[in-house]
Amino acid sequence: MPLSIDIETIEQVQVVHLVGDIDGATAPDAQAAIIGVAGPDCKILLDMASVSYMSSAGLRLLLVVYRTIKGQGGEVILAGLTDDLKDTMEMTGFLDFFQFRDTLDAGLAALL
Amino acid sequence: MEIYQLDAKGSLFISPDIDDWSKVEERDICAIIDMDGDLDLGVPSVPNQYLYIYFPIDDALTLPDLEKLHAVARMGALLAGSGMKVLSHCGMGHNRCALVAGLILTYMGLSGPEAVELIRSKRQGALYNKAFAAYIAAQPAQPLDAGPQMAAQPAEVLLRAIANQDSQ
Numbered sequence: 082m083p084l085s086i087d088i089e090t091i092e093q094v095q096v097v098h099l100v101g102d103i104d105g106a107t108a109p110d111a112q113a114a115i116i117g118v119a120g121p122d123c124k125i126l127l128d129m130a131s132v133s134y135m136s137s138a139g140l141r142l143l144l145v146v147y148r149t150i151k152g153q154g155g156e157v158i159l160a161g162l163t164d165d166l167k168d169t170m171e172m173t174g175f176l177d178f179f180q181f182r183d184t185l186d187a188g189l190a191a192l193l
Numbered sequence: 194m195e196i197y198q199l200d201a202k203g204s205l206f207i208s209p210d211i212d213d214w215s216k217v218e219e220r221d222i223c224a225i226i227d228m229d230g231d232l233d234l235g236v237p238s239v240p241n242q243y244l245y246i247y248f249p250i251d252d253a254l255t256l257p258d259l260e261k262l263h264a265v266a267r268m269g270a271l272l273a274g275s276g277m278k279v280l281s282h283c284g285m286g287h288n289r290c291a292l293v294a295g296l297i298l299t300y301m302g303l304s305g306p307e308a309v310e311l312i313r314s315k316r317q318g319a320l321y322n323k324a325f326a327a328y329i330a331a332q333p334a335q336p337l338d339a340g341p342q343m344a345a346q347p348a349e350v351l352l353r354a355i356a357n358q359d360s361q
Contacts, residue, residue, distance in 0.1 A: 105230060105251060105284075136252035136322070137285035173287060173318030 082133065083107065086114045094124045094192045096185070100131040103139030112142045116149055123155035124192045128185055130161030135169060143175060156180075160188035196220060196280065197316045199294060200301070204273040207294050207316060209286035217280060224272045226265060226281040228289035244272070252288045254324045266293055270300030270337055288322040295320070295329035305332035 084107035087098040095118040103111055119125060127146075132139075143159075150157045159181040162170065170176045182188040196208040196216055203220075211217060211233045217225070224244040227233055237243060248265050250257035273279045281297070283289035291312050298308035309330050312319045320326040 102253075104253060134254055137283065137287045137289070138252065140285055140287070169318075169321045172321045 084111060084132075086111055088114065088118060091189060092193055094126055094189060096126045096128060096189070098128040098131075102134045102136075103132055103142060104134070104136040105138040108136075108138040108142040111139075112145055115142075115146050119146070119150050119153060119155060121153045121155070123150060123153065125150060125155065125157045126185070126188045126192055127157065127159050128161060128188075129159050129166060130163070130185070132163070132166060135166055140169075140173060140175060143179070147179065156192060158182055158188045158191055160185045195286075196222075197286070199298065199311060199315050200273075204276070204278055205269070205294060205297060205301075206278065206280045207286055207290040207312070207319070208280060208282045210284055211282060220278060220280075222278040222280045224269070224277050224279045226269055226279065226290070226293055228281065228283040228293060230284075244277075248293075250289055250292075252283070252322060254322065256324060256328055257292075262293065263296060266296035267300055267337065269293065269297040273297065273301060274337065286316060287318050288320060288325050291316065291319045292322075292325040292329065295325075296332065299329070299332045299335050300337050302334050302336040304334045305330045307334075308332070 082101045084099060084101035084103060089096050097115055099111060101107065115125065147157060159179055161184060162181055182191055194209055194212045194216060196206050199205045199207060206220065206222060210229060214235060214237060226246045228248060228250055230249045232247065236245060246265060248261060269279050269281065281290040281294045295308040295312055298311065299305055303311065309320060309326055
């Protein structure tokens with residue numbers, strides 16, 4: 082399933098809506114889009130509610146995004162992870178260093 | 194980059210992308226199964242050093258070409274069984290390399306569920322791809338018939354044999 086990427090700005094938060102699968106074919110575009118809005122002290126909310134599958138390329142993307150944003154003093158929160166994605170991130174240890182919220186609104190509230 | 198040893202004997206390993214060949218050398222690994230989409234950077238090209246098997250597949254909820262996958266796994270099991278150390282790797286070291294390694298383990302005599310359990314116990318998050326995990330879990334133990342051993346002959350033995358033939 083192809084990935085669609087939409088970015089909107091809500092106050093000082095860049096909200097990145099991802100819909101589809103994040104895999105080897107789609108991760109480079111997603112990474113470019115997210116890194117493209119990452120700047121010093123940025124606040125980025127990744128809307129993951131409609132991401133159905135994330136391959137290891139997706140995990141690598143999250144790692145790069147996390148390091149890039151943290152390296153610039155920014156914040157990133159994942160919102161709306163499905164149970165499958167939450168399982169994946171828990172199994173791989175990624176949940177230990179990512180902040181996540183169950184809903185987009187809760188993610189926004191945490192960043193504003 | 195970390196390399197994870199799977200079997201007790203130390204003949205089968207998995208890892209993410211190779212970014213430090215010294216770690217491969219430290220383990221005396223001599224056969225690499227590369228499941229990632231990019232050829233590894235800095236693959237040593239020293240003659241007789243590494244056997245490099247390249248079979249890129251997608252980490253997706255569909256299975257790759259099973260005929261080729263099993264061929265690679267059987268080769269991996271034969272190499273490991275003949276005393277060579279085999280490293281299966283992909284990008285992050287979670288799914289694709291573990292799919293092959295799981296099959297190799299079944300060809301080394303483990304049942305599918307045993308292979309899945311072993312891999313997951315050695316590498317956090319391995320085989321989170323449910324399609325890959327289910328496929329391995331469904332495999333029986335299928336140890337390869339040892340067959341005639343093709344032990345490497347020292348060069349001088351072969352040269353002597355050729356010389357003997359020539360003199361006859």
